[in-house]
Amino acid sequence: MQNSEEKRNIELNSKQKSGWIKIAVIIVVIAAAFYGYKAWNGGKAAQPQATQAQSAEPLVIVKPVEKADASTQPSEYVGRVEAIQSVQVKPQISGEIAKVCFKEGSIVKAGQLLFQIDPAQYQATVALRKAELEQANANLDAAEKYYARVQAAETRAVSAAERDTAESNVLQGRAAVSQAKANLRLAEINLGYTRITSPITGKIGIANLTKGNYVTPASGALATIVQMNPVRVSYSLPDRDYLDQLELFKKEGSVYKTKLILSNGTELDVPGQRDFEDNAVDQMTGTVMMRLRFTNDGGMLIPGEMVRVFTQPVKSHIVNVIPQTAVMADEEGDYVYVVEADNTAHIVRVKLGREMGSLREVTSGLKDGQNVVVAGLQNIRPGVKVRIDTSASANVYDSNSALDATSGAEIVTSGDSGAAKEEN
Structure with missing residues (x-):
């Protein structure tokens, strides 16, 4: 009896120990799983923080300043149609x-x-002046006849004073006729008005x-x-282009080929007649105002209308160009964002030349090879670091063939640039 009771106690203790062991194992497994998950999640959290820090830098697309031959397309200017007479x-x-x-x-x-x-009062005035002229003629005729009689009389029969009076009356009569004629002419002019x-x-x-x-x-x-036909178009061109145009005039005379594009896109291929150029360069803009005269048989050119003027190229010009999308403007003028080697963006003020399709000539402010921001401008500020989207830059903006297709300007390499300069 006692042995069986001890046996049951031993079995009970054994089961209790086994239960506690199972509980301990479960706790250990849960703890291991918890700390493992925490470690794994912490690793993932660190990665977004690094990514977030990286993504805080604005993403931009840049394009290097390149050289292009501006003479591969006609020179373009903005002009205004003017009436020769108004x-x-x-x-x-x-x-x-x-x-x-x-x-x-x-x-x-x-x-x-x-x-x-209404001419009624002016017609009456003309009639009055005619009557006055007739009266003056009659008075003059009488004075001349009397003077003739005085002249024919013997000297002792007429006094000197009477002779002088007769002569004076003739002169006054002639003056009265002249005055009457002038008054009549004035009345006729007013009637004509x-x-x-x-x-x-x-x-x-x-x-x-x-x-x-x-x-x-x-x-x-x-x-x-x-006046609608002919009309003239006035526009300003850089002094360099003006000198080239003078050379062209010497070679081909005062008429040369031009194309006008109206505000609705209509193109007019019409010869332009040299009409006028200013006698000085505008010191503020570095340009010269010029006028060309055009026939306007169709009446498409309306005085006051803005047009785009394309003139034929004169000779090769190698210039710095950037995409039009890189150019921004404020109250101080035109500017671009340039990205330096440390990926810092800053503002550079530029002076612009002619438009060349999707490109724009830069006459000062930039050097060949500098990287300008062409996309993502809304996200950057001066002095911030940026991330350059090299893939997009290469695929969209960094293709000479693409630039040539969209702008019409021939992009030249540094070697070609030197050769072109020697020719120029």
């Missing part, structure tokens, strides 16, 4: 407008009647005053007429 039609006399004799917006011919001012005609052939605008309005010389312009 006239404000104003009244020369006072009176009521009796008739408007043109259609607004139409082409009027030189000498065409535009406005008719009642017919307001066009001084030139051109396109007339709106009638600022219409029938029934009383006008005076101080009333201002009744309408405006601009």
